[in-house]
Amino acid sequence: MSGRERANGLDCALRVRRGTFVLDVTATAAPGEVLAVIGANGSGKSTFLGAIAGTHPLERGTVTLGARVLCSREPNNPSVALRRAARRVGFLDQRARLFPHLSARANIAFGPRAQGVDRRSADAAADDWLARVGLSGRGDDRPLQLSGGQQQRIAIARTLAAAPELLLLDEPFAALDVASSAELREIIAAEARRLGIPVVLVSHDPMDLVALASRVIVLEAGKIAQSGTVAEVLGSPATPFAAAFTGRVLLRGVSTGTGFRVAGSPLPVLHGEGELPPAAAAAIASFDPSAVRVSPDPALEAVTSLAANSWLGSIGAVSSGVTGIRVECAEWPGLFAELPVARAFEPWVTAGAPTRWELPAEAVRFSKTYGH
Numbered sequence: 605m606s607g608r609e610r611a612n613g614l615d616c617a618l619r620v621r622r623g624t625f626v627l628d629v630t631a632t633a634a635p636g637e638v639l640a641v642i643g644a645n646g647s648g649k650s651t652f653l654g655a656i657a658g659t660h661p662l663e664r665g666t667v668t669l670g671a672r673v674l675c676s677r678e679p680n681n682p683s684v685a686l687r688r689a690a691r692r693v694g695f696l697d698q699r700a701r702l703f704p705h706l707s708a709r710a711n712i713a714f715g716p717r718a719q720g721v722d723r724r725s726a727d728a729a730a731d732d733w734l735a736r737v738g739l740s741g742r743g744d745d746r747p748l749q750l751s752g753g754q755q756q757r758i759a760i761a762r763t764l765a766a767a768p769e770l771l772l773l774d775e776p777f778a779a780l781d782v783a784s785s786a787e788l789r790e791i792i793a794a795e796a797r798r799l800g801i802p803v804v805l806v807s808h809d810p811m812d813l814v815a816l817a818s819r820v821i822v823l824e825a826g827k828i829a830q831s832g833t834v835a836e837v838l839g840s841p842a843t844p845f846a847a848a849f850t851g852r853v854l855l856r857g858v859s860t861g862t863g864f865r866v867a868g869s870p871l872p873v874l875h876g877e878g879e880l881p882p883a884a885a886a887a888i889a890s891f892d893p894s895a896v897r898v899s900p901d902p903a904l905e906a907v908t909s910l911a912a913n914s915w916l917g918s919i920g921a922v923s924s925g926v927t928g929i930r931v932e933c934a935e936w937p938g939l940f941a942e943l944p945v946a947r948a949f950e951p952w953v954t955a956g957a958p959t960r961w962e963l964p965a966e967a968v969r970f971s972k973t974y975g976h
């Protein structure tokens with residue numbers, strides 16, 4: 605990395621108009637911080653990224669990166685709109701968009717070469733990037749010889765090799781399987797920290813927020829409907845979208861090496877799939893509450909764990925959920941199931957009822973915590 609000062613935060617207060625749609629957003633992202641942006645389809649997430657990147661002109665407002673003004677349109681002041689290349693903003697969405705006729709190495713070296721770096725240095729730096737994204741030795745491969753996840757790693761390397769001062773990510777993991785998304789999350793978290801650049805991440809996956817981001821803004825019809833730390837927004841969603849978005853159960857606990865444990869829960873170990881850190885490190889488990897099977901168990905005498913991922917407990921509270929009836933487990937705070945609405949009328953679905961809980965391991969996803 606150059607010795608250039610990188611401690612530059614993003615600061616924007618902007619208004620963008622697209623037809624009758626108006627985006628009105630004020631947001632900041634500190635150096636090394638991942639700011640997540642969530643919202644329903646059409647709420648303005650891509651427009652927000654486009655305004656920062658320079659594809660959508662401002663109607664009003666200013667976007668700065670450290671001391672640099674990327675664009676500004678304020679009354680009584682001269683307007684500024686840096687060319688996209690001059691903004692030094694990296695952008696990545698779910699398609700890798702690699703040059704198909706160039707090798708992986710040449711794809712990564714493309715930005716530095718365009719910035720005037722000589723071929724040998726650019727290729728050497730590209731080989732370093734290949735190592736960083738876990739693809740050492742694949743530099744001569746063409747994109748079509750690589751899997752989707754590998755292509756996306758090359759795309760990350762290519763974006764970061766151009767030394768951006770801000771990284772914009774528009775659902776970069778959406779087209780990838782669980783394992784590849786977890787690997788890419790880890791690469792992005794590590795690089796954002798190492799480079800100390802702000803990152804703005806648009807995502808539809810709560811796991812991205814919990815694993816990567818420290819703060820989140822929720823957009824609704826072009827306006828910020830809620831903002832706060834990830835814990836605040838996921839813990840107390842303020843809009844129907846945020847509630848639906850957080851419809852998955854998210855548990856914070858520790859890895860046991862082969863499973864996951866939450867202090868005070870009836871299960872010594874929860875089994876699942878995904879990326880677990882080494883034993884004793886902080887981890888997250890998430891699952892769809894409708895995957896939890898709850899059934900009446902009149903034999904309940906004490907809270908005991910049964911077979912793997914199965915325990916006896918009692919119903920803590922019953923309320924309306926996102927997709928059905930939400931049933932909380934009294935012995936495991938934060939854990940709830942959602943039953944189909946039709947089951948709400950079964951007599952045992954009531955607070956205090958003795959029940960058997962089963963959570964299929966294939967429904968449980970593990971992740972490390974990265975940024976915080």
Ligand SMILES: Nc1ncnc2c1ncn2[C@@H]1O[C@H](COP(=O)(O)OP(=O)(O)OP(=O)(O)O)[C@@H](O)[C@H]1O
Binds near residue numbers: 622625645650
């Ligand atoms: N080409 C266009 N011309 C006019 N209006 C547009 C155009 N593209 C988008 N819009 C408007 O801008 C709004 C915001 O679109 P945007 O793509 O930013 O939303 P989004 O939150 O990124 O949605 P998605 O999750 O579907 O990608 C849309 O609701 C639409 O009304």
